Amino acid sequence: MNSRPPKNVHTGPLTLKDRLAALNNLPAFFKLVWQTSPLFTIINALLRLVRSAMPVALLYVGKLIIDNVIILSHQHGASTNHLWQLVGLEFALAILTDGLSRAIILVDALLGDLFSNHTSVKIMEHAATLDLDQFEDSVFYDKLERARQQTIGRTMLLSQVMTQVQDLITMGFLAAGLMAFNPWLIILLLIAIIPAFLGESYFNDQSYALTRGQTPERRELDYIRYLGASDETAKEVKIFDLSGFIIERFRQLSGKFYLANKKLSIKRSLWGTFFAMMGSMGYYAAYVVIIIKAVDGNVTIGMLAFLAGSFRQLRSLLEGILSRFTSVSQGAIYLRDFFEFFDIKPKIKPAANALPFPKTIQLGFVFEDVGFKYANSERWANRHLSFTLHPGEKLALVGENGAGKTTLVKLLARLYDPTEGRILLDGKDLREYNLTDLRLNVGIIFQDYLRYQMTFAQNIAVGNISQQNNRPLIEAAARQSLADTLAAKLPDAYDQQLGKRFAQGVELSGGEWQKVALARAYMKNAQLLILDEPTSALDARAEYAVFERFAELTKGRSAVLISHRFSTVRMADRILVLEKGELIEIGSHQELILKNGRYAELFNLQAMGYR
Numbered sequence: 001m002n003s004r005p006p007k008n009v010h011t012g013p014l015t016l017k018d019r020l021a022a023l024n025n026l027p028a029f030f031k032l033v034w035q036t037s038p039l040f041t042i043i044n045a046l047l048r049l050v051r052s053a054m055p056v057a058l059l060y061v062g063k064l065i066i067d068n069v070i071i072l073s074h075q076h077g078a079s080t081n082h083l084w085q086l087v088g089l090e091f092a093l094a095i096l097t098d099g100l101s102r103a104i105i106l107v108d109a110l111l112g113d114l115f116s117n118h119t120s121v122k123i124m125e126h127a128a129t130l131d132l133d134q135f136e137d138s139v140f141y142d143k144l145e146r147a148r149q150q151t152i153g154r155t156m157l158l159s160q161v162m163t164q165v166q167d168l169i170t171m172g173f174l175a176a177g178l179m180a181f182n183p184w185l186i187i188l189l190l191i192a193i194i195p196a197f198l199g200e201s202y203f204n205d206q207s208y209a210l211t212r213g214q215t216p217e218r219r220e221l222d223y224i225r226y227l228g229a230s231d232e233t234a235k236e237v238k239i240f241d242l243s244g245f246i247i248e249r250f251r252q253l254s255g256k257f258y259l260a261n262k263k264l265s266i267k268r269s270l271w272g273t274f275f276a277m278m279g280s281m282g283y284y285a286a287y288v289v290i291i292i293k294a295v296d297g298n299v300t301i302g303m304l305a306f307l308a309g310s311f312r313q314l315r316s317l318l319e320g321i322l323s324r325f326t327s328v329s330q331g332a333i334y335l336r337d338f339f340e341f342f343d344i345k346p347k348i349k350p351a352a353n354a355l356p357f358p359k360t361i362q363l364g365f366v367f368e369d370v371g372f373k374y375a376n377s378e379r380w381a382n383r384h385l386s387f388t389l390h391p392g393e394k395l396a397l398v399g400e401n402g403a404g405k406t407t408l409v410k411l412l413a414r415l416y417d418p419t420e421g422r423i424l425l426d427g428k429d430l431r432e433y434n435l436t437d438l439r440l441n442v443g444i445i446f447q448d449y450l451r452y453q454m455t456f457a458q459n460i461a462v463g464n465i466s467q468q469n470n471r472p473l474i475e476a477a478a479r480q481s482l483a484d485t486l487a488a489k490l491p492d493a494y495d496q497q498l499g500k501r502f503a504q505g506v507e508l509s510g511g512e513w514q515k516v517a518l519a520r521a522y523m524k525n526a527q528l529l530i531l532d533e534p535t536s537a538l539d540a541r542a543e544y545a546v547f548e549r550f551a552e553l554t555k556g557r558s559a560v561l562i563s564h565r566f567s568t569v570r571m572a573d574r575i576l577v578l579e580k581g582e583l584i585e586i587g588s589h590q591e592l593i594l595k596n597g598r599y600a601e602l603f604n605l606q607a608m609g610y611r
Contacts, residue, residue, distance in 0.1 A: 022332035026161065029335055033111070033158055036118040040111040044158075047107060048166040051100040054093060056173035059309045061090045067302035108159045115158065123147055123341065131346045132415040137375055140344065145219055146334075147341035157331040164324050167317045174310045174317070182293075185286045185311060190318075197322035199275045203268040204330045210260055217253060224250045283315050348417050354434035357441045361527050361558065363426045365389040365412060370421035372407055381407040382581040385421070389528075389558055394551060396561045396572035398599060404581035405562050406446070409530045412560065413442045440464075443526035447533035447562075449517040451508075453499035456487055456516065463520025473523065481518035482549070518550075530560045547571055566603045575599060 034041050068083045127144070134140045178185050227233050228246045237243055287308060294304040370385040382404045389395050389412075397405040410416050411423060414430055423430040430438070443463065452459050460477055461468040474494065478484040490496040490506060497505040498516075508516070521529055531550065547561065547568045563569055570589035577585035577592070577599045585597050592599040 018333065020329070022329055022336060025332045025335040025339060026328075028339060029157065029332070030161075032119065032122075033115060036115045037111055040107055040114070044104065044107045044111060044162060047100055047104050048162050049169070051097070051104060052166045052169035053173065054097040054100065055170050055313055056177070056310070058090060058093050058097065059174075059306050059313070061086055061093060062309070063300075063302035063306035065090065065302070066305050067300050070301055108162075111158065112156070119338075120148075126342055126344075129346050130344060131348050132410065133374055134344065134346070141219065142216055143337065143341050143344065146337035157328065157335070160324055160328050160331065164321060164328060167321050167324075171314060171317050171321070174314045177310050178307065178314065182289065185289065186314075188282055188286050191282060194322075195275050195278055197326070199271050200323050200326045203264070203271070204326045206264055207330075210264060217257075221250065221253045221257070224253065279315065279319065283311065286311050348414065348435070350435045351432050354437075355428060355432050357433055357437040357527075358426050361391045361426060363424075364391050364393070364558065365430075365528075366424040366427075368421050368424065370411065370418045370423060372411055372416055373419045380419075380581050382411070385583055387576060387583060387586055389560065392556050392558060393574065394554070394559045394561065394572045396563065396569040396575045397578060398566075398569055398575055398602065399578035403578040405578055406532055407581070408578070409444065409532055409560055409562065412528070413444050413530065414438055440524060441526050442528045442530065443521040443524055444530040445517055445521050445532065449514075449520075451499060451513055453501040453505065454497070455492075455494065456490060456496045456498055457494040459498055459516050460519040460523060463523030467523060474519075477519040477522035478516075480522040480549070481515050482545075483512075483515040483519045486512050486515060526557070528558045528560070529554055532562045533564070566606050577602075 065083065065086045068086060072078055072080060072083060123144075130140075175186060224246055227237065228243065228250065237246065290299075290304060290307045290311070293299050294301065299307065366388045367385045371380055371383040373380050385408065397408060399405050407416070411418060414423075414435065417431065425433060450462075452462060457471065457474050458468065460474050460483070461470075463477065464473075467473050471494070475484065475487075478487055478494075486508070487493050487496075492504075497503075498508060499505045500507050518531075521531065529550075531547075547563075548571070550559070550561075551571055561569070561572055569575055572589075574586060574588055575592055576583060577597075579598060585592055585595065585599050587595065593603065
């Protein structure tokens, strides 16, 4: 796999132009938010609109209260009814403000959770459409990892943008009062705040560049953390005494990240302090102007409180808006990672007028000079493959590790498309057939099958998940793979939780897991069955029994077997020998022994080990 980033990926600090361009991602983002929940989106907007008017309303009522108190202090015996009405109004506004704030937090949290779930589903749906070889590329995995991060990290972006709009409306109310008093105060405010905004933008850009550049190593760090504390790795970690090695590698990587983040954080803190001091100077300069006006009698004490409070809140709001703008643009930049993942398109696409899979295969599968090369690789995994898999034929693949056996069966199941040449099914290119129909008619079990932390029945049902509730079919598949006797021994039989990750789970042996995995192959009435070394954990006698039963159960159907045991391989009708991805021999066991070529050499080498 290629660990180098693609040429078009920018990993350095981002410019203002980059940040502004990233805002183009926001319309698509809000479209996703709207799709998540139109109702919550509307409620959120309405709540924030009302909340934006509360600060200026509270300040103005406070101004009226102060002016009324001063008037009453000079008019002894005057009625205080109006004063208490104002106090009651201010109290009601304070309660309403608090209630609106809490309602906004609630709606934000609910909408955020729904958005996270919605986007996670979209990622899984899109990932399901992509090709197998794309998952085997490290650059793709970096994009997938960043897209996953956005499903959680970008739930805050909605709240930030909505808060931005809310604060801008509030600023409009407050600024109107200040500008009526003295427009220069607004200019002084901007001059005091802009340096802090520019500084914050710069350090957010540096943080983004640092985080993006660390993505591959962050994945390695997560993998090392998994190795050091996992039920699946504990056995080898202990027996090989790997804990010291794993911990040391974790320390090296985490220490490297810490030092890089520490350096950036210290610079950010120092410059942030300096810019905050400049902002305070601007605020107090404006405050002095307002006080002088009050002392000269040009404004009332209530107006002094209103103006001072308005300026203080304006400064706070403007700082928040400018700082949040940087965060919003930063979030929009990260959104690019999210949408870049959805820009990845599969190379294996359904045909426009796809053919249905033959109800009965007539001519079989024909490889015509087929070659396959992985992306970013110079080496051919398979090359010049030309042979026929006849209807009902059992074909075994033989070759040393890395000879291209697994790649060949993936081509047969159309998990890959040939880089050169073509594969025919009954005289038609495999690419012309309905892909879903093809996959339904090809049953394949790999050596590295998954051990799902699910029930016994679910572990079998994954072979044809549309039949997950068809218990008779699941039990029949278990009988065919000899897994039924295992189910009978478990406390909850087919409902037994497998694996130790969840409560009451039971762990199976390697051989027992393989019988469960083999049952998946019998979950659908596939016309082609492929077993890619799924019985490697069974002893020779057990494997022979499994394949003997397999041959009996697949009469009339084509099958491809991969096994390193020649006692099993010789049961096939024909044997195809691969070396360095190319076909060097094909024939029955007897024919290949008489030929005295590569197969005979490998057979005799293994036979010597049993003498």
